Amino acid sequence: MRGDMEWGSIPGLVRSAAERYADTEAVVDGRTRISYGELGARVERAAAACVASGVRAGDRVGIWAPNSLDWIVSALGAVSAGAVLVPLNTRFKGAEAADVLARSGARLLFVTGTFLGTSYVASLRRAAGEGTGRGPLPGLPELEQVVVLSDDAPADFRTWKEFLAAGDEVQPARVRARASAVHGDQPSDLVFTSGTTGRPKGAVITHAQTLRAYRIWTDLAGLRHGDRYLIVNPFFHTFGYKAGVIACLMRGVTMIPQPVFNVDTALANIAAERVSVLPGPPTLHQSLLDHPARDAHDLSALRLVVTGAAVVPLRLVERLRGELGVDTVLTAYGLSEASGIVTMCRRGDDPSVIASTSGRAIPGTEVRVVDAEGTPLAAGVPGEVLVRGFTVMRGYYQDEPATAEVLGEDGWLRTGDVGVLDDAGNLRITDRIKDMFIVGGFNAYPAEIEQLLGLHPDVADVAVIGVPDARLGEVGRAYVVRRAGSVVTGDDLIAWARREMANYKVPRTVEFLRELPRNAGGKVVKGALRGRAG
Template identity: 85%
Template sequence: MHGDAEWGSIPGLVRAAAERYADAEAVVEGRTRISYVELGARVERAAAACVANGVGLGDRVAIWAPNTLDWIVSALGAVSAGAVLVPLNTRFKGAEAADVLRRSGARLLFVTGTFLGTSYVASLRRAAGEGAGSGPLPGLPALEQVVVLSDDAPADFRTWKDFLASGEGVGEAEVRTRADSVAPAMPSDIIFTSGTTGRPKGAVITHAQTLRAYEIWSDLAGLRTGDRYLIVNPFFHTFGYKAGVIACLTRGATMIPQPVFDVATVLANIAAERISVLPGPPTLHQSLLDHASRDAYDLSALRLVVTGAAVVPLRLVERLKGELGVDTVLTAYGLSEASGIVTMCRRGDDPSVIASTSGRAIPGTEVRVAAATPGTPGEVLVRGFNVMRGYYEDKAATAEVLTPDGWLRTGDVGVLDDAGNLRITDRLKDMFIVGGFNAYPAEIEQLLALHPDVADIAVIGIPDTRLGEVAKAFVVRRKNAVLTSDDLIAWARREMANYKVPRVVEFVAELPRNASGKVVKGKLRGRAGRQP
């Protein structure tokens, strides 16, 4: 087993991978195929450009783009220049992205051109085009440059090609010196999670934590050299970037990034690229198994599936093994505040354990449940090397979740069995998961409350056959308002990421509240046909 000490930092890992797996295929994107040596060279060019443009150790560099080769190169380039990466959710609208850019103090932003019919640049201009700053987006004074990952860019912004060319005066030795000055204990990234308060919080994770966690992940999953890994999990999420890009770098596996989840594309990619590794939420694998033309594709190379985050039916595990011949199906549990990984099943675990639990604590960590008696549900607590350094510039929020003796309060409710397997039974904070995305009712409620006709609002998750769960909103209209559910849903689609948008709206005269004024969500779940 290689160790984080061997590489020291993510730039050290990139260089080691370029040497160790030199001619092996590193990334496949359409007709573009690049080897590990070529990937290393491209990352160094991107790092040189970051250095040339004043990016220093510890500066925040953000990226707002789908899964592509350019995302991999620009992100690893920034990190190799000593920057702290701030990935932005591609589902964000302009105001949501601007808020994270402002709070992280990002100096440089890599942004996609147009994605899914949306111009990210235009949405940012609308959200941050006015203000006292002098940079490309006056509403974001710390942001000095915006690099558009395409062949053309509007005035005040730069193209990717132009940005790379600007680094040509920075020599290889200077780039290597900078990369070598990145210490293991330095932050490698800040992953912003939507907190239940509705305000995103940035979990600060170091190079050493990242490398150790995903060395362990690769080891437990059995990822190996020559594996071909279809990365559908978004790169802005730990599951995509770290269990994807970083894990592949540790083992010399081939990355095939897929920017949009589309079942037909997944099937075509598995067949054409002989995909052997396909992690993702259970909905991804369920839709794969149920696709009408599945039998038309050769899926025989598939050997490893890692899933989790939501309920995993035993039937799903059995079908993956029986119908698709997948050797290894594993479940795991993690959160951004714990480097994205807390527990994981082991190869050889019984299918019932894999389906009904998220496995056991990974090496170097402890998991306990704060319950009155063993075997009963309680809040899941984690302690170990994987726990974040804290929330970025938010001491109060950090103090709420990190105990003085190092335990992270996850906010999830779970049960530990005698073998140490963790089963997540509930979400302390009412979070629900929409097609693999965490949705937080408090955040959605705050956004919906901005509608002029909404007097009071409560949101819960309800079951959905396609996405697992979706939002349902209980709304009290303002006096004399004639707001319809269609009106509110259409408004919400303009104001928030699609996965947060309620699919069902029910108008009520008042919300059920307890003596202290809090909404009794259990009663709402009962009305919606869910158990409290």
């Protein structure tokens, strides 16, 4: 029997992991260390508390908090009680969080106390403290309860301990019956898009989709029992929750959640905890490699890196293998609307394939590249990437018009990404359709230009946008982060670019920044750069 069919649902996976890997260390969070058996018991207690709090099967439960053991327990507890999880981006402001909570109709919210100097409770109160509702936040009438993942909470909210204690009166048999009633075709979560452009939309993903997709992910990545996984990717993002928590549950891997990426903390964790698995965006791995104190830390346990982005420099792949001795470096591509995974490289692929593509379609999915009329294009010709298969969402939650814009009756999902397929079926993402700009009639793809500029020895990070030009319509502007100690100028880079790329691709202006604006998923927020450009 196929593994995901055996589990049936995420609650089934949690129960299986607790039994099969009972004595294996499950989570290391600061000084707290618990086994899979203990994790299973904690999740069951959280599920009992959800039942005691009136959560019904199918209710939406939000969670707005950074990576932690409490996030794992509360989220899996809610799902085990039959709820649909709504993870909220920790970069959201109060009004953005309130909007997602309102549109998802969440009845219960788990929220962190203070994170990065911000009180999320106070932020929510400012955004939703007034209205006609009778709950803790009158502006969110459907939100009946707010649980603060802390020892302190306002009078009309509940602490995590108070919430858990309320479930102690619920019989274990009742909790297990609720978990057993969850089926694979039911929604497991609403994953809201990153919102780098436009209003976030909630992609409806089921238990069966999640389990099948991340069983494949663990197989292709080679994740194995005994691995120790530093999870820096945010849990609110599919990469953190599903390629992180869910994948670890499948193989009995130790989870080490890190709430914020700090290179010093990451190096210390990798050395102290003998971390063997470290997925994340290319910038994360680049910063580890370039850290001046890297050699003072024992990183020899690292064996698996999975990354994904439009730009993954070949030099980065080579350095991870050569300097850190990482056996397996893989790239992948996905989006929330397709359960977070569409293509992935395979172990044994040539480094040039791993660096220049995001691999091939995973089993059970199809990928094609089409022109503006929807006609499939030949290998080597750029166009919009479409995906069809079991990973594709049911649709956007309560938003039929937006669903119809991207999901055809034939099952093909429009990704909004521009890509190129090679003869072997490997996909190279060149850009977002909205980011492409036209220079004197030629299509210019920022990611392609960024990859070329990233080869310059003085460039640590780079992003390119199109800006208006009276003669050519649009031209490129590059935002560059210099390498430490570099004094390279904009004129230097432009002159170098003229030797390395076609003239229409060459940025006409260069602006230097200390760092690029990125969202919590590691993507450059190009809207912020366009705002700078005026």
